[in-house]
Amino acid sequence: xxxxxxxxxxxxxxxxxxxxxxxxxxxxxxxxxxxxxxxxxxxxxxxxxxxxxxxxxxxxxxxxxxxxxxxxxxxxxxxxxxxxxxxxxxxxxxxxxxxxxxxxxxxxxxxxxxxxxxxxxxxxxxxxxxxxxxxxxxxxxxxxxxxxxxxxxxxxxxxxxxxxxxxxxxxxxxxxxxxxxxxxxxxxxxxxxxxxxxxxxxxxxxxxxxxxxxxxxxxxxxxxxxxxxxxxxxxxxxxxxxxxxxxxxxxxxxxxxxxxxxxxxxxxxxxxxxxxxxxxxxxxxxxxx
Amino acid sequence: xxxxxxxxxxxxxxxxxxxxxxxxxxxxxxxxxxxxxxxxxxxxxxxxxxxxxxxxxxxxxxxxxxxxxxxxxxxxxxxxxxxxxxxxxxxxxxxxxxxxxxxxxxxxxxxxxxxxxxxxxxxxxxxxxxxxxxxxxxxxxxxxxxxxxxxxxxxxxxxxxxxxxxxxxxxxxxxxxxxxxxxxxxxxxxxxxxxxxxxxxxxxxxxxxxxxxxxxxxxxxxxxxx
Numbered sequence: 142x143x144x145x146x147x148x149x150x151x152x153x154x155x156x157x158x159x160x161x162x163x164x165x166x167x168x169x170x171x172x173x174x175x176x177x178x179x180x181x182x183x184x185x186x187x188x189x190x191x192x193x194x195x196x197x198x199x200x201x202x203x204x205x206x207x208x209x210x211x212x213x214x215x216x217x218x219x220x221x222x223x224x225x226x227x228x229x230x231x232x233x234x235x236x237x238x239x240x241x242x243x244x245x246x247x248x249x250x251x252x253x254x255x256x257x258x259x260x261x262x263x264x265x266x267x268x269x270x271x272x273x274x275x276x277x278x279x280x281x282x283x284x285x286x287x288x289x290x291x292x293x294x295x296x297x298x299x300x301x302x303x304x305x306x307x308x309x310x311x312x313x314x315x316x317x318x319x320x321x322x323x324x325x326x327x328x329x330x331x332x333x334x335x336x337x338x339x340x341x342x343x344x345x346x347x348x349x350x351x352x353x354x355x356x357x358x359x360x361x362x363x364x365x366x367x368x369x370x371x372x373x374x375x376x377x378x379x380x381x382x383x384x385x386x387x388x389x390x391x392x393x394x395x396x397x398x399x400x401x402x403x404x405x406x407x408x409x410x411x412x413x414x415x416x417x418x419x420x421x422x423x424x425x426x427x428x429x430x
Numbered sequence: 431x432x433x434x435x436x437x438x439x440x441x442x443x444x445x446x447x448x449x450x451x452x453x454x455x456x457x458x459x460x461x462x463x464x465x466x467x468x469x470x471x472x473x474x475x476x477x478x479x480x481x482x483x484x485x486x487x488x489x490x491x492x493x494x495x496x497x498x499x500x501x502x503x504x505x506x507x508x509x510x511x512x513x514x515x516x517x518x519x520x521x522x523x524x525x526x527x528x529x530x531x532x533x534x535x536x537x538x539x540x541x542x543x544x545x546x547x548x549x550x551x552x553x554x555x556x557x558x559x560x561x562x563x564x565x566x567x568x569x570x571x572x573x574x575x576x577x578x579x580x581x582x583x584x585x586x587x588x589x590x591x592x593x594x595x596x597x598x599x600x601x602x603x604x605x606x607x608x609x610x611x612x613x614x615x616x617x618x619x620x621x622x623x624x625x626x627x628x629x630x631x632x633x634x635x636x637x638x639x640x641x642x643x644x645x646x647x648x649x650x651x652x653x654x655x656x
Contacts, residue, residue, distance in 0.1 A: 177648055
């Protein structure tokens with residue numbers, strides 16, 4: 142009888158080990174799509190690294206200058222755009238002056254998309270952010286880490302004109318800003334090189350700027366050691382970081398919305414890893430006998 | 431961003447589905463989307479590099495834009511200052527950057543390929559000089575400093591043990607036997623956990639990208655999800 146049960150289990154496990162990978166893809170796809178239609182709220186635990194970002198933002202006085210470095214492009218937008226929108230909303234709501242720039246050519250365009258979405262938001266419809274009053278966009282500058290190095294000496298010389306072609310010296314938000322010593326807080330949204338590592342190396346360690354970062358999940362493990370060493374004042378990693386940031390800042394957006402899909406997909410992946418390993422070890426053990 | 435069945439949204443949705451269709455099997459739609467992606471990317475980067483690098487950083491500064499086509503933003507370039515007023519303008523130094531750039535393109539000609547080694551040597555030299563002290567300060571000294579901590583919490587113990595054992599694993603001057611072998615073994619475990627965490631984050635990241643595209647199809651294009 143036991144042998145019969147074992148044969149049945151073995152047959153099932155062998156079938157599982159030969160399962161077409163496309164069936165797994167299908168399960169993951171379903172796990173990603175279905176939660177988008179569900180109206181379930183998921184508990185999001187706040188990590189100390191994300192709380193550090195919130196604490197840094199909370200300490201800023203109205204009128205403080207916040208530099209937002211957009212070092213990513215559309216492929217990384219699902220992870221980083223929710224962070225950008227949440228931080229920008231917080232800045233506009235608390236009257237912090239936002240200076241946008243990018244070391245990636247498409248970064249400042251992502252910033253414009255974020256501002257467009259904020260202007261459509263009900264909360265900001267009556268009081269939309271105004272260019273050169275609430276924010277400026279200095280655009281993209283070629284030169285990677287050398288741009289950060291240049292900004293440490295003279296920001297207006299590094300960015301002589303803004304995104305629209307206006308001389309930087311004529312912008313009211315930029316009045317009195319020479320270098321990083323006149324910037325109260327830097328938030329870097331990064332998807333690779335040049336990004337957070339370069340900002341830590343040049344802006345923080347060389348010019349003692351205060352920096353927090355939002356990173357893609359792929360890059361986050363590389364950047365975590367800088368948080369522990371105190372070089373980075375907080376880090377939001379991936380979609381989870383975005384959802385945490387949205388929760389803390391009080392602006393629920395796509396980060397929170399996508400987390401349910403992410404969690405469902407992770408459950409499916411973990412399930413298949415466990416089943417695959419059980420099936421592998423069970424059938425291997427029997428073969429050895 | 432527009433919502434609904436606009437031309438751009440429909441095209442983007444078809445291209446997204448085309449790329450994802452590779453998961454089923456290689457097919458002509460995927461091939462078409464892949465070729466389009468490569469072609470558009472090459473074109474985009476060429477235009478982007480010209481208008482955001484060469485034009486403002488070299489041609490405008492030297493005044494070449496002024497010679498070729500009168501440009502509203504450029505009043506005077508380094509060449510105009512030099513030839514019309516006879517004064518040396520520091521922007522003329524950009525001419526050396528231009529020459530180094532042209533030398534780099536010599537790789538395209540097999541007989542002159544060796545010329546490209548000069549600008550490469552310049553890049554390697556300046557980058558090493560720029561990074562040497564910065565890397566040492568940020569990635570060695572600062573990290574070392576943050577490991578010198580009191581062993582009064584589990585977190586701190588894990589950090590110290592993990593760092594020491596990880597370093598021992600990469601110490602090859604003595605055979606990994608006895609205490610050294612044990613520590614190296616522990617180091618291996620720490621490394622495995624690190625790689626596992628990195629892999630987990632990578633899975634999370636890739637899922638996020640897929641969620642972004644799915645959200646585009648169901649929210650922006652089809653309007654099924656609010």
